[in-house]
Amino acid sequence: MHLLRATELIGRPVVTLGGESDLEVKDVVFSIISGRILGFTLRKPGLLGGPVDQHLPWTEVHGLGPDAVMVPGPDALGTGDELLADGDDVIGDRVMTESGTDLGEVLEVVVATGRRAEVVGFEIEPSAVVRSDHAANAFIPLPDTLSISGENVIVPDSTTDYIGDDLAGFGSAVTEFRSRLREEVV
Amino acid sequence: MRWHDVRGHRVVDTTSAEAVGTLDGLVIDPDGHRVADLVIGDRVLCWSDSHGIGADAVTVKDPDLLREPETDQQRRAVDGATDPVGKAVYTEDGFELGVVEDLEFDADTGAVEVLATATERIPGSRLMGLGSYAVVVRSTRRDGDGSSRQAGTPTDSTTSSTSPSQRDLGGLSRDELYELAQQRNVRGRSKMKKQELIEALS
Numbered sequence: 471m472h473l474l475r476a477t478e479l480i481g482r483p484v485v486t487l488g489g490e491s492d493l494e495v496k497d498v499v500f501s502i503i504s505g506r507i508l509g510f511t512l513r514k515p516g517l518l519g520g521p522v523d524q525h526l527p528w529t530e531v532h533g534l535g536p537d538a539v540m541v542p543g544p545d546a547l548g549t550g551d552e553l554l555a556d557g558d559d560v561i562g563d564r565v566m567t568e569s570g571t572d573l574g575e576v577l578e579v580v581v582a583t584g585r586r587a588e589v590v591g592f593e594i595e596p597s598a599v600v601r602s603d604h605a606a607n608a609f610i611p612l613p614d615t616l617s618i619s620g621e622n623v624i625v626p627d628s629t630t631d632y633i634g635d636d637l638a639g640f641g642s643a644v645t646e647f648r649s650r651l652r653e654e655v656v
Numbered sequence: 657m658r659w660h661d662v663r664g665h666r667v668v669d670t671t672s673a674e675a676v677g678t679l680d681g682l683v684i685d686p687d688g689h690r691v692a693d694l695v696i697g698d699r700v701l702c703w704s705d706s707h708g709i710g711a712d713a714v715t716v717k718d719p720d721l722l723r724e725p726e727t728d729q730q731r732r733a734v735d736g737a738t739d740p741v742g743k744a745v746y747t748e749d750g751f752e753l754g755v756v757e758d759l760e761f762d763a764d765t766g767a768v769e770v771l772a773t774a775t776e777r778i779p780g781s782r783l784m785g786l787g788s789y790a791v792v793v794r795s796t797r798r799d800g801d802g803s804s805r806q807a808g809t810p811t812d813s814t815t816s817s818t819s820p821s822q823r824d825l826g827g828l829s830r831d832e833l834y835e836l837a838q839q840r841n842v843r844g845r846s847k848m849k850k851q852e853l854i855e856a857l858s
Contacts, residue, residue: 471835471838485750485789485790485792486785486787488686488786488792489738489787489788489790490787490788533747537750537751538751540746540747540748540749584795585748587749
């Protein structure tokens with residue numbers, strides 16, 4: 471699992487599978503309801519580049535990696551403002567366990583790249599409780615579905631067993647965390 | 657056959673023995689992974705109409721076989737917009753593999769065999785698209801043939817079932833190799849160079 475912070479995608483080219491690119495990622499738009507990525511706002515690259523009236527809905531992304539966002543073709547881009555976020559984004563929310571422990575504040579959204587790109591975790595500024603065991607910034611894996619209110623993100627209690635200190639080893643923590651959640655359901 | 661070696665070759669009409677132009681470009685069919693036409697000046701010559709690309713010249717039996725470009729692909733190739741040399745290679749899942757330095761193709765069939773960057777030899781069969789911005793190639797990562805979605809799909813990235821040969825591994829970037837090494841828990845992987853990763857994974 472190759473992971474990156476969602477904001478690392480800003481400035482990356484949006485490239486069609488035909489090898490054309492006119493635009494790059496201006497910003498990442500998150501859904502406050504699901505905590506997932508809705509899509510990307512776009513801009514023209516370069517000094518003269520500015521915002522454009524086009525966006526890229528998440529559902530049209532073919533593949534996403536550290537160097538580019540790949541789309542099937544120019545038709546993948548939408549126009550207008552239908553992509554506008556359904557509220558403030560998740561950055562700055564407090565992460566709380568189901569039993570009420572504050573884990574910290576969301577700094578960044580962590581994305582697994584590839585053809586099945588998805589949001590897999592948050593980078594957080596840990597609360598005092600978490601900080602005693604972890605580095606300055608910590609990474610928490612997310613379950614497949616999330617409860618988000620606009621101020622708080624609620625995560626399962628078992629999340630605390632899978633808090634990571636760096637992005638490098640975080641992929642396996644995500645995988646282990648999710649398989650444990652599935653076992654608990656069964 | 658390397659594009660670097662034949663680019664600029666004279667094109668000679670074997671009937672009159674006169675030069676009719678120079679080999680300036682290639683029209684590449686990304687779906688068929690092959691050279692479809694040769695670009696000679698502002699005209700194109702269908703691959704199957706060329707008599708052959710020799711060591712010193714391209715020969716053609718009849719200069720009338722050189723035609724005006726008709727398809728969009730041909731026009732863009734004549735304009736030089738789709739020459740892969742100098743363009744960045746991206747995988748379909750957004751990894752850059754370097755800049756194309758040369759192209760190797762089969763002298764008989766025109767099949768594109770290798771896209772060569774400074775560090776990689778990417779099999780031509782991975783070619784997906786060739787535009788004015790970049791060359792796009794198929795991903796070799798195991799989730800490469802899945803559909804794009806995010807929530808609700810647990811990834812099975814840790815259960816590696818494939819065991820690519822060293823030859824296949826040569827087409828991967830260091831990042832991709834490192835990821836494979838992560839999956840197989842290869843010790844000391846973070847300090848390995850690309851070639852060492854290939855050997856450890858073979």
